[in-house]
Amino acid sequence: MSRREGKYLVVLRFLALQICITVGVTSESPASSSKPHIIFILADDLGWYDVSWHNPKALTPNLETLAKEGIILDRSYVQPLCTPTRSALLTGRYPFTIGRQHGVLTPRQPTGLILNATLLPQALKEAGYSTHAVGKWHLGFCHWDYTPTYRGFDTFFGYYNGGQDHYFHSSGTKWNGTINEDEPAFGYDFRNNMDVDLSVNGTYDTDAYSSHIEDLLSTRNPDDPMFLYFALQSIHTPLQVPEDYREPFKYIGDEEREIVLAMSWAMDDAVGRVVDALKATGHYDNSIIIFSSDNGGHQAGANNWPLRGAKGSLWEGGTRAAGFIHSPLLPKAGFVSDTVVHVTDWYATLAGLAGGRVPENTDGFDQWEALTSGTTAPRTSFVYNIDNSLGPDNTTQIKAALRKGDYKMIVGNPGDGSWTLPPEGLDTEDILYGYNTLGNDNPSTAGIRLFNVIDDPEERSNIAELHYDIVEDMMADLLSELLRLVPADLPPNDPSSNPKYFGGAWSPGWCQV
Numbered sequence: 001m002s003r004r005e006g007k008y009l010v011v012l013r014f015l016a017l018q019i020c021i022t023v024g025v026t027s028e029s030p031a032s033s034s035k036p037h038i039i040f041i042l043a044d045d046l047g048w049y050d051v052s053w054h055n056p057k058a059l060t061p062n063l064e065t066l067a068k069e070g071i072i073l074d075r076s077y078v079q080p081l082c083t084p085t086r087s088a089l090l091t092g093r094y095p096f097t098i099g100r101q102h103g104v105l106t107p108r109q110p111t112g113l114i115l116n117a118t119l120l121p122q123a124l125k126e127a128g129y130s131t132h133a134v135g136k137w138h139l140g141f142c143h144w145d146y147t148p149t150y151r152g153f154d155t156f157f158g159y160y161n162g163g164q165d166h167y168f169h170s171s172g173t174k175w176n177g178t179i180n181e182d183e184p185a186f187g188y189d190f191r192n193n194m195d196v197d198l199s200v201n202g203t204y205d206t207d208a209y210s211s212h213i214e215d216l217l218s219t220r221n222p223d224d225p226m227f228l229y230f231a232l233q234s235i236h237t238p239l240q241v242p243e244d245y246r247e248p249f250k251y252i253g254d255e256e257r258e259i260v261l262a263m264s265w266a267m268d269d270a271v272g273r274v275v276d277a278l279k280a281t282g283h284y285d286n287s288i289i290i291f292s293s294d295n296g297g298h299q300a301g302a303n304n305w306p307l308r309g310a311k312g313s314l315w316e317g318g319t320r321a322a323g324f325i326h327s328p329l330l331p332k333a334g335f336v337s338d339t340v341v342h343v344t345d346w347y348a349t350l351a352g353l354a355g356g357r358v359p360e361n362t363d364g365f366d367q368w369e370a371l372t373s374g375t376t377a378p379r380t381s382f383v384y385n386i387d388n389s390l391g392p393d394n395t396t397q398i399k400a401a402l403r404k405g406d407y408k409m410i411v412g413n414p415g416d417g418s419w420t421l422p423p424e425g426l427d428t429e430d431i432l433y434g435y436n437t438l439g440n441d442n443p444s445t446a447g448i449r450l451f452n453v454i455d456d457p458e459e460r461s462n463i464a465e466l467h468y469d470i471v472e473d474m475m476a477d478l479l480s481e482l483l484r485l486v487p488a489d490l491p492p493n494d495p496s497s498n499p500k501y502f503g504g505a506w507s508p509g510w511c512q513v
Contacts, residue, residue, distance in 0.1 A: 035128065035225035036329060037287040038350050039278070041271060042089070042229070043322075044082065044136060044236040047297020049305040049422055050264050051322045057424045059248060059265040062272035063324075066289065070326030071371060072336040077403075078295055078343045079385060080311065080318040080415075082162055083138050085294040085343055086231070090119045090139070090151075092347030092362030096386040096481075099489035105140055107161050107173055108185060108493035110511035112140015113151070118359050120347050121152030124227045127356035130154050132216060134209050135231035138162045142497065142511035149193055157197075157212045158231070159189040160506055166205045166233060166240040171506070187499025189506040196505045204242055205233055206270035214277045222282035225354065230274065234267035235260050237300055242266065254423035256301030261424070285328050288353065290346065292323035303422050308459045313415030314384050314401040315459060330372055339370045340403070342382040380405060383481055389488035402474055402481070403453070409464075409474040410449040417459070450474075 052058040053067050079085040083104040084095040090113070095101040098114050105112065113119075121131040133153040140146035141160035148156035164171040172186030190197050200208040209232065220226065245262035252258050271291075278284040296304050296318040298311045309315025321343075326333075344364035351358045352366040363383075370377035384401035399412035450464035450471055464471050496510040 035354055036327070037222075037226045037228070037278075037283050038124070038129075038353065039228045039230065039274070039287055039289045040089075040346070040350070041274075041289065041291045042086075042135075042231045043267060043291070043293045044231070044233050045295065045298045045302055045311055046235055046264065046267075046293035046322060047260075047302035047304045047310075048307050048317065048320065048322055049303040050235065050260065050297055054322060055303075055305075055422065055424075056427050057422075058261055060268040062268045062275065063291065066271070066275065066291065066326040067324035068334065070289075070324050070330065070333050073292075073321075073323040073325065073341060073371075074336050074338050075340045076292060076321050076323040076343075077319050077341070077382065077384070078292065078321045080295050080313055082136075082236075082294050084385070086137075086139055087113055088343045089346055090121070091117045092120070092344050092358065092364045093117070094344060094363045094383055094385075094484075096383070097363070097484050097486060099486050101385055101387045101485075102389040102488035102490060104162050105138060106493065107171065107506060108495075108497040109140075109491055110142045110494045110497070111489050111491050112142065112146030115145055115513060119152045120350065121227060121229070123152075123347070123351045123356040123358070124354050125152055125154075127225075127351070127354040129225045129227045129354060130220070131227045131229075132156075133229045133231070134158055134213055135205075135229075136162070136233050136236075137231070141506065141508050142494070143513045144194075144508045145513050147194070147508055153229070155193055155216070157192055157209070159191065159233075161189050163233065163236050163238070164189050165238060167203065168201055169205070185498045185500075187502070187504050187506045196503075196507075204240075204266070206266050210270040210273040210277075213274050217277045217281040217283060220281075222286070226283070227350075227354075231294075232267055232270070234270075235263040235297075235302060237298065239263065239301060249424070252424045254301070257303070257423040258301075260297075260301035260303075288325065288327040288329060290323070290325055290350075292343070293321040295319065295321070299416075299420075303420055305420065305422050305426075306458055308419055309415060309417050310420070313417065314399070314410055315414055315417050316453065316457060317419075318415065319384055319401075325371060332372070337371055339367065339377045340379055340382070341367050341371065342379065344382075345379065381477070384408075386478070386481060386485055387488070388485065389490060398482075400478060402478055404474055404477065406452050406454040407467075407470055407474065408451045408453045408459070409471060409478070410451075411447075411475075411478065414449075419458070448475075 049055045052060045052064045081104050084100050087095050087100040131153045133148045133156045135158040137160050169190040170188050239259040241262040245266045249258040249261045296311050304317035307317035309317035345367045348358045348364045348366040349368050365378040369375045381404040386400040388398050401410045448464050449462045451459045
């Protein structure tokens with residue numbers, strides 16, 4: 001096939017995809033090769049400055065190639081923490097409307113992602129897709145009904161909790177967060193569908209995941225549409241990586257930073273293996289690949305330079321995610337998109353591509369045309385988060401942030417607002433102005449802040465006192481959104497969750513639904 005013929009084939013496939021969307025294919029329509037394979041890759045705690053298209057000293061060549069040959073998402077927003085982002089992605093709803101706005105699910109909490117929501121994989125299954133989850137779940141497992149194969153995924157290969165040993169796939173807590181040697185809770189956490197899988201014990205997780213995906217792709221028909229949700233644990237703690245990956249970063253002299261960049265490189269290798277497998281098995285030409293971090297980089301070696309703050313905060317460094325779209329089906333590629341996209345948008349966007357139905361109560365928009373063709377974006381505002389459950393003795397103080405146009409308003413204390421200079425140094429000798437100076441903003445205070453995050457993406461200048469009209473307008477929006485706030489779902493830990501009652505593995509079967 002000539003290069004010109006190949007180009008025309010890509011155009012024809014894209015036109016076929018648009019026709020599929022225009023006529024509104026419903027769940028009754030048969031599976032068709034015109035429906036694209038959807039691969040959503042979610043990194044864990046990856047910082048803005050932990051990828052090579054933002055930091056040339058990072059080693060992520062596969063991801064960078066995919067990004068630069070696709071669409072780099074420069075203004076893609078997620079939640080500040082793991083569970084809330086996954087909740088928003090799979091329901092299309094703001095976490096504060098479903099009780100997931102405060103913190104992450106811990107291993108011993110008898111709850112999970114609300115069961116009366118139709119999750120994205122369920123919508124895609126109705127549209128004729130096979131659905132597969134690989135990696136981290138972190139949306140509850142105390143009852144089977146909360147687990148992946150009961151929530152729309154045909155297969156699951158991964159773990160239930162929020163973090164684990166990258167080699168031995170075990171994790172543990174102490175009862176009620178206190179040191180109580182009489183009641184340790186420690187267990188193995190890896191499943192192949194519903195079964196405990198000991199075969200990967202001792203295998204580094206990125207190797208286990210990429211090998212599984214290679215096997216999966218080699219055994220399926222590429223003409224049948226597929227949704228692959230690949231949720232890595234990289235670069236979440238514990239900081240562990242095969243030594244070979246660390247060698248190029250030994251010059252840094254900061255152990256945590258060296259390991260984080262090495263983990264990013266190992267993750268990049270896993271993504272490269274998956275893309276190679278897509279190509280080798282005939283899936284790639286009809287695939288759409290989305291990559292994103294689940295929140296900003298953590299404070300144990302990750303880096304969000306030059307953004308302010310980190311994981312867990314409402315600053316841009318905690319909520320603005322490195323990401324991209326890559327696909328041979330794109331009408332144009334090789335550019336940076338400044339379209340504002342929120343994690344809740346992926347449900348409507350991907351269901352739209354698949355010809356699936358989107359529940360009426362979702363908070364997202366179908367952003368495909370805006371992201372890929374430069375049309376006017378349907379989203380003009382979003383809620384970073386609203387949380388009024390800041391601890392067991394404080395359920396009234398509000399911690400919230402909203403975006404409207406170019407402006408971001410923060411109410412309450414958004415968390416640590418410092419900047420972290422990359423230990424490996426900057427690519428330029430020009431350190432950005434006023435490094436770690438705050439001007440008129442005191443990070444230790446609550447109150448109301450307003451930033452123009454287009455002119456001031458580092459959130460250095462609080463302009464609330466200069467724009468009372470904007471603050472008043474956005475406060476009215478916040479008050480309107482508060483009407484949708486539901487109590488945070490924070491049940492106390494349950495001692496019956498202990499893995500010792502389930503053969504040493506974290507397992508369902510200890511709560512009611």
